[in-house]
Amino acid sequence: MKLCASYHLPSHLWSGLDELRFSTQSFNMALEQLENKTKKRIIVEILDLSSCGLNIEKLCAIAVEYENLVYDCYSLDDLIILIDKIPHKCFYHFPINTYNMLYFCLQYPVTDICLGEPLTFDLPQVCDSIKQANSQLNIRVQPAVGRPELFNNIAAYDNGIQHFWILPQHMSFFEPYIDVLDLIDNNAEREKTLVELFIRQNYTRELKYYLRNSESEMLADLVTNEFVQRRIKCRQICMQNHDNTKCHYCMAEEALYRRLREKQSSNNPITTPSQS
Numbered sequence: 001m002k003l004c005a006s007y008h009l010p011s012h013l014w015s016g017l018d019e020l021r022f023s024t025q026s027f028n029m030a031l032e033q034l035e036n037k038t039k040k041r042i043i044v045e046i047l048d049l050s051s052c053g054l055n056i057e058k059l060c061a062i063a064v065e066y067e068n069l070v071y072d073c074y075s076l077d078d079l080i081i082l083i084d085k086i087p088h089k090c091f092y093h094f095p096i097n098t099y100n101m102l103y104f105c106l107q108y109p110v111t112d113i114c115l116g117e118p119l120t121f122d123l124p125q126v127c128d129s130i131k132q133a134n135s136q137l138n139i140r141v142q143p144a145v146g147r148p149e150l151f152n153n154i155a156a157y158d159n160g161i162q163h164f165w166i167l168p169q170h171m172s173f174f175e176p177y178i179d180v181l182d183l184i185d186n187n188a189e190r191e192k193t194l195v196e197l198f199i200r201q202n203y204t205r206e207l208k209y210y211l212r213n214s215e216s217e218m219l220a221d222l223v224t225n226e227f228v229q230r231r232i233k234c235r236q237i238c239m240q241n242h243d244n245t246k247c248h249y250c251m252a253e254e255a256l257y258r259r260l261r262e263k264q265s266s267n268n269p270i271t272t273p274s275q276s
Contacts, residue, residue, distance in 0.1 A: 002180045020043065040068070073092055121235050160216070165210060
């Protein structure tokens with residue numbers, strides 16, 4: 001499984017990455033990497049083709065010249081324009097979260113598919129559909145999604161446990177389905193921390209360091225293999241129907257952890273079962 005992050009990270013972290021992301025404003029830096037014959041895949045994010053300040057014909061010519069250069073388009077219109085000129089050199093930036101949108105994107109010669117919730121909770125079926133359509137496609141996810149901003153004021157989802165996330169020690173469970181982990185964050189310092197945790201395979205910190213918008217103090221190394229295997233195909237039914245009788249396995253696991261921690265803090269030490 002490959003790791004991708006932004007170019008603005010300290011250069012000593014670049015060696016642990018397989019892909020580097022650049023903005024159109026830093027296009028010359030991306031070109032410098034390509035001219036130096038980097039083996040990393042270079043991704044240039046295009047927010048708006050009409051106002052990025054780069055000539056479309058030049059973008060296409062450079063993409064053809066460098067095999068390891070691809071464009072990440074924020075607009076479907078821009079994606080279709082570029083695909084018409086340079087097929088198999090672009091993909092859509094935003095996570096795809098419905099089958100209709102997935103099938104729409106699979107009609108085009110894109111290089112990657114970015115998956116989002118709830119499709120990331122049905123990985124065996126979703127990824128099989130993608131690979132049957134095009135076995136060469138890279139399937140991407142963001143492993144630190146946690147709680148989306150729109151849930152910030154909903155107490156039931158304070159810790160983001162019910163949303164999609166991957167911990168470094170569980171990458172092997174996702175390798176049959178996922179090709180690239182996008183370790184990206186709007187906060188540069190937080191992205192740096194996340195990249196360091198994954199590169200160093202550090203899973204000893206609290207979940208709040210691995211998930212966006214989370215305050216969960218559950219230790220990452222207490223998240224069991226069984227927990228992960230169950231979530232890979234749970235279809236996130238708890239978020240499809242806010243009926244308390246539906247699953248909520250994730251919330252129960254964290255509630256158990258809080259109770260165990262309360263016992264420890266009351267001077268009743270307990271032994272946590274080792275991870276299976």
